[in-house]
Amino acid sequence: MGTRIKDIARELGISESTVSRALSDHPKISNSTKEEVRQAANELNYQPDLIAKSLKLKQTKTIGVIISDITNPFYPEIIKGAEDVANKNSLNIFLCNSDYNRERQQNYLKVLAGKRVDGIIISPIGEKYEIINFLIKNRIPFVLIDIKPAIKIETDCVYADTEYGAYIGVKHLIELGHKKIAIINGPIVNSPCKQLKSGYMKAIEEDKIPINEKYLKECNLKTEGGYRAVKELLKLGKEEIPTAAIFISDITAIGAYDAIYESNMKIPDDFSILGYDDIPGAKYFFPPLTTVAQPKYELGETAMKLLIGEFASADNWKHKQIKILPKLIIRSSTAKPPDR
Amino acid sequence: MGTRIKDIARELGISESTVSRALSDHPKISNSTKEEVRQAANELNYQPDLIAKSLKLKQTKTIGVIISDITNPFYPEIIKGAEDVANKNSLNIFLCNSDYNRERQQNYLKVLAGKRVDGIIISPIGEKYEIINFLIKNRIPFVLIDIKPAIKIETDCVYADTEYGAYIGVKHLIELGHKKIAIINGPIVNSPCKQLKSGYMKAIEEDKIPINEKYLKECNLKTEGGYRAVKELLKLGKEEIPTAAIFISDITAIGAYDAIYESNMKIPDDFSILGYDDIPGAKYFFPPLTTVAQPKYELGETAMKLLIGEFASADNWKHKQIKILPKLIIRSSTAKPPDR
DNA sequence: TTGATTAATACAAACGATTGCATTATTATC
DNA sequence: GATAATAATGCAATCGTTTGTATTAATCAA
Incomplete structure (x- = not known):
């Protein structure tokens, strides 16, 4: 035509x-x-016809990006960072939203492989070995995002140091005087969740605070997950109800606001909430959310640069694992614990 | 290989x-x-090799989606709605973020045309005739999103009735007793902005409230645009400072929170804020934001269905223009005006 | 046995670009 | 004026599929 x-x-x-x-x-x-x-x-x-051109030239000028929840404000900034870098290099982005669904993630991986993208940036959910194996087997250059590399894995990755973030966050709570600190985590198979836990543990143990297994919650990564987790905590004996909690994300922390207010308690007077991510809007919550800020844009930017190989110079034979440090943003959802 | x-x-x-x-x-x-x-x-x-397959079959099983700001929480929900429908039809989405940049939008249009996507969903910025012309000339099926169709244009589109949304929003302010109501709008070339204004006008004129040109603001669609617009309003003579404002989006309304608080004023006691969109988090602002909720997910879902032609049955020869009604969500950022 | 029918597979062209090599046209050199 | 060098263009193969049309093999009817 x-x-x-x-x-x-x-x-x-x-x-x-x-x-x-x-x-x-x-x-x-x-x-x-x-x-x-x-x-x-x-x-x-x-x-x-870019399709014909791609077929002949064996390159598509396209980078696949798989993220797990586009609705989570954590990701758009990452995407933007990645897209900006891509555009500067006349590359385009094929965005896929796995929606925390492994099957869907697997399917997208196949589609991207089939579409012969030049590379993939992925924020993996679930077991990552199969993902990595797939990518290597299909010879697709890739960068893992927001995943702390395990010892055995030799891959490019860019991650925010969640262990450190959790550590400084919990430290902040401890300094305020809290001893009953819960952690509302996501599925522990995810790397950031693992890290959150170990940062939490490190801070808790450092101050010789006894660990209460009931304070260790796992929930899904949506608002409703946080809501349910806190609801459960509030059912504990009066003395045992924690006075503060760190959350895997601001989105789950939002659920806590709901749960706390439903019980006619006050934030931070009765319960301190510490979020994670610093999504836009967190500043305007009631009360403004204390949280650990992710270097979101930078994460996306760095991942794409790494993929493109801008960082590959002298020693591009070895895999780069780039760590970016989060920052604690103290606002008003945390304060000293109530004297019950 | x-x-x-x-x-x-x-x-x-x-x-x-x-x-x-x-x-x-x-x-x-x-x-x-x-x-x-x-x-x-x-x-x-x-x-x-999906590339080779596409070349031969002349279809890519891919839908291009161009939105203007992935960072604006308004869009992710739309994308999700569209993606869910696409997936059910084994279609994939190629997402492009124009970032309110016309050149970038134009460029993406070309890329998508070159990549021979099977269709395009676009939330156009700037003059839309050239976009439509381009798409028609290149015979790409498309659906306009969030654009109220002008008389002369015969295209498929799905839009939220912003005129209606603005009307019920401003009515709400008037019922609270406000007479000095500002409108912080985006660039008036955009269709939703036009609609916001006419809804505002309709409500104002219906109640015979005189129109103050100084209350009619245009700003960019980011938080900082809202901030600056309100700053300017606050520089007016004490008697002339408006007591309420409707904003083109929650994101710009956030800027108002900043500006108001900087002047040591209170929301809603000194100034009522009415947002637009109902982004996740708006509920947790301080104070919780009264806003007009966009049917976001539904917008994306409907657009994709329309594009795929699920709606095309008996009379698929004529273009469908589907209107979806927004809802007023009353929270605490609006109240009766102060008695100055 | 022979021709017709059916089942299973192979051949080759096509999709729309790119590119190494061959070819032709032009100019320069002696 | 013949040959070499250069400039500009054309030919044809190729990328990895799909698919209409042979082709071959197997089965059946008479």
């Missing part, structure tokens, strides 16, 4: 190869024909 | 066409060879 190189060639009475070369400004084509070709292309509204 | 149909064919000593047909379960291929082929494909880790 549309215009092809063939059509331009016919129109001008020259060969397809000449048109192709003229369009890509090949030095061996005369300026006059180049001009003619460009004009004809314009008149005929020629749009190059 | 990877496995091709050719490789499977060689491996089994049969022809490529047989392999291809076996893989797609063609009835004329014997079950025994089908089984052999499937097994070999598995062993050799065959991943079909």
Whole structure:
């Protein structure tokens, strides 16, 4: 239906190869024909078929990005960072939203492989070995995002140091005087969740605070997960109800607001809430949420740069694992514990 | 490098066409060879080349989605709605973020055309005729999102009735007793902005409230735009400072919180704020934001369904323009005006 | 046995670009 | 004026699929 190189060639009475070369400004084509070709292309509204080009050239100028929840404000900033870098390098992004669903993640992996993307940035959910195996087997360059590398794994990755983030967060709670501190975590199979726990443990143990197993909660990563977890905590004996909690994300912390208010308790007077991520809007919660800020944009930016190989110079033979430090943002959802 | 149909064919000593047909379960291929082929494909880790397939079949099973700001929580829900429908129809989404940048939008349009996507959903910024022209000229099926159709335009579109939303919002303010109501709008070229204004006007005029030109603000669609607009309003003479404002989005309304608090004023006692969108988190602002809720997920869902043609039945020759009604969510950022 | 029918597979062209090599046209060199 | 060098263009193969049309093999009817 549309215009092809063939059509331009016919129109001008020259060969397809000449048109192709003229369009890509090949030095061996005369300026006059180049001009003619460009004009004809314009008149005929020629749009190059990137599919055909990709097939021939074996590169798609496209990077696949798989994230787990586009609705979580944590991700859009990452995507933006990645997209900005991609654009600067005339690359495009194929965005996939696994929605915390492993099957869907697996499916997207296959689609991206089939679409022959030039590389993949993925924030993996669930067991990551199969993902890594798949990518390696299919020879797709990739960068893991927001995953702390395990010892055995040798891959490029960019991650925020959640262990450190959890540590400084819980330390902050301890300094305020809290001793009954809960942790509302996501599924512990996820790397950031693992890290959150170990940061929490480190801070708790450092201050010789006894560990209460009932304070260790796992929930799904949505608001409703946080809500339910806190509801359960509030059912404990009066003396045992924690006075503070650290959450795996601001989104789950929001659920805590709901649960606490439903019980006619006050934040932070009766319960201190420490979020994680610093999503836009956290500043305007009631009360403004104390949280650990993720370097979101930077995470996306760095991952894409790494993938593109901007960082690959002298020693690009070895995998880079880049750590970015989060920051504690103290607002008003944390305060000293109530004297019960 | 990877496995091709050719490789499977060689491996089994049969022809490529047989392999291809076996893989797609063609009835004329014997079950025994089908089984052999499937097994070999598995062993050799065959991943079909979707690029080649697309070239041949002239369809990519991909829908391009262009939105203007992935960072605005308004969009992720839309995307999710669209993606869910797409997935159910084994379609994928190629997401593009124009970032309110016309050049970038134009560029993405070209890329998507070049990538031969099967259709495009776009939330257009700036002048939409050139976009529509481009899409028609290139014979790409498309659906406009969040754009109220002008009389002359005959295209599929799905939009939330912003005029109605603004009308019920401003009515609410008037009923509270406000007479000095500002409108912090986005660039008036955008359709939702036009609608916001006319809804505002309708409500104001209905109650015979005189129009103050100084209350009609245009700003960019980010938090900082709302901040600056309100700052300017607060510089007016004491008597002239408005007592309430409706904002084009919750994101810009956030800027108002900053500006108001900087002037040591209180919300809603000194100034009522009415947002638009109902982004996740708006409920937890201080004070919780009164806002007009967009049917976001539904918007994306409907747009994709429309594009796929699920709605195309008897009368699919004419363009559908689907209107979805927003809802007023009254929280605590609006109250009766102060008696100055 | 022979021709017709059916089942299973193979051949080859096509999708729309790119590119190494061959070819032709033009100019330079002696 | 013949040959070499250079400039500009054309030919044809290729990327990995799919699919219409042979082709071959197997089965059946008479």
